[in-house]
Amino acid sequence: MTFDFDRIIDRRNTHSSKWDGMAAALGVTAHDALPLWVAEMDFSAPPAVQQALQAEIDRGTYGYYTGDHTWREAMSAWLARRxxxxxxxxxxxxxxxxxxxLGLALQAFSEENDHVVVFSPAYHAFGKIIAANNRRIHNQPMINEQGRYRMDFDGLAKSMPADAKVVFFCSPHNPGGRVWDAEEIRQLCEFCIExxxxxxxDEIHADLVYSGCRHRVTADVVPEIARRLITLSGATKTFNLAGTHVGGAIISDPEIRKRFRAMAARSGLLSFSTLGMIATETAQRHGDAWLDALLPYLEANRDYLAAEIVKAVPGARPMHLEATYLAWIDFSAIGMPRKDFMAAIRDRARLGVSPGPQFGPGGEDWIRVNFATPRSNLELAITRLSETFC
Structure with missing residues (x-):
């Protein structure tokens, strides 16, 4: 079966956060601007998912969902297969x-005003959920070593507050696209145990890894971390199903699992959308061929963007991505202050990109660019950047 990732889908005026939310968030509208920010794709979900949803819609009844054992079995089998x-x-x-x-874990395993360790720059939702739960973020800057991030455990040992109880780990990393190797994961786990x-x-990007790299599941690399580990996974990032709002917390330790589920029950968060559960289960049961076709397309987009951005914006330096569809690009050497280059991207190039500072310390002069879009959109973006900066 072939899949058409070049097809342009008009997502304007569909309540799309990525397209219709640009005006409020970034100051540009989808009428004439191209959104390359929110971490979702501009591709159709797998046909099997669309067919399963259509069958449920055609049935005409939309009641409560039950029987999540098949959903859990599908996730387990997917992780084994992939x-x-x-x-x-x-x-x-x-x-x-x-x-x-993440919020449930904070509520179950930490107290207000406790510190939460984050290796920065990091996924911006980490900081937001920490603040929303009245916890405090401890940003531990990563080291940019020849264009690849690495975690600074020596620095963390010296700087970590005594009241830190939780570490948020993004694997693969967002932004930066690092696929952590087994030794790095082992060092992190040993640090947490000690x-x-x-x-x-957070392993939501685990399926989106490029050739030459392999995602290593934290729980598999260091089995002894099980007594202090929650693994977060799901189908939403892989199959463009973010709007279903369905994920999974995988917890082998019975006591941690009991406390986590108790907090979810207390918060009324153990009831799920029927359509969301059907979509994500179907994707993990029948989505292999679609993903196998998607990955080379994304990898080609990654390579195209990396090669062309340095021509379109002299001085721009993209970090080499091993995973994710989110390019992380350093603008510190283009000879323009951040305020000015962000204004140029917004007002002249008419592009919506994620500003680096929202990812925390270390992101000040960077931008994040989503390339999970038809190639023609990327070509248009490069043309606009070249006209703006050359």
Whole structure:
């Protein structure tokens, strides 16, 4: 079966956060601007997912959902098939997305005003959910070593507050696209064990890894971390299903799992959309061929953007991505202050990109660009950038 990732889908005026939310968030409208910011794709979901949803819609009844054992079995089988790690389905708790799971973990395993460790720059929702739960973020800057980030454990050992109880770990990393190797994961787990920290491993981008790299599941690399580990996973990023708001928290330790589920029950977050559960289960049961076709397309887009951005914007330096469809590009050497280059991207190039500062310390002169879009959109973006900066 072939899949058409070049097809342009008009997403304007569809309540799309990526397209219709640009005006409020970035000051540009989808009428004449191109959104390259929110981490979702401009591609149709797999045909099997569309067919399953259509069958449910045609039935005409939209009642409550039950029987999530098949959903949990599908996630377990997917992880075994794609990552050679098969968690017991009973370890998996469905959640209303990854960010909601982060919030539940904070509420269950930390107190107000406690510090939460984040390796920065990092996924901007980390900081937002930490602040929303009245916890304090401890940003530990990563080291940019020849265009690749690495975690600074020596620095963290010196700087970490005594009241830190939780570490948020993005694997693969967003932004920056690092696929952490087994030794790096082992060092992080040993750090958490030695200092009695709960590790939350956000692995939502695990399926979006490029040739030459392999995602290593934290729980599989260091089995002894199980007593202090929550792994977050799901189908939404992989299959462009973010609007379903369905994710999974995988917890092998019975006590941690009990506390997490109790907090979810207390918060009324153990009930899920029927359509969302059907979509994500179907994707993980029948989406392999679609993903296998998507990855080379994304990799080609990655390579095109990396090669062309340095011509279109003299001085721009893209970080080499090993995973994700989110390019991380350093604008510090283009000879223009951040305020000015962001205004130029917005007002002259008419592009919506994610500003680096929202990802925390280390992102000040960077931008994040989503290239999960038809190639013609990327070509248009490069043309506009070249006309703006050359």
């Amino acid at each position: 990552h050679q790690w098969q968690p017991d389905p009973d370890w998996i708790t469905p959640t209303p997305g990854i960010v909601a799971a 200092r009695d920290l709960l590790l939350i491993s």
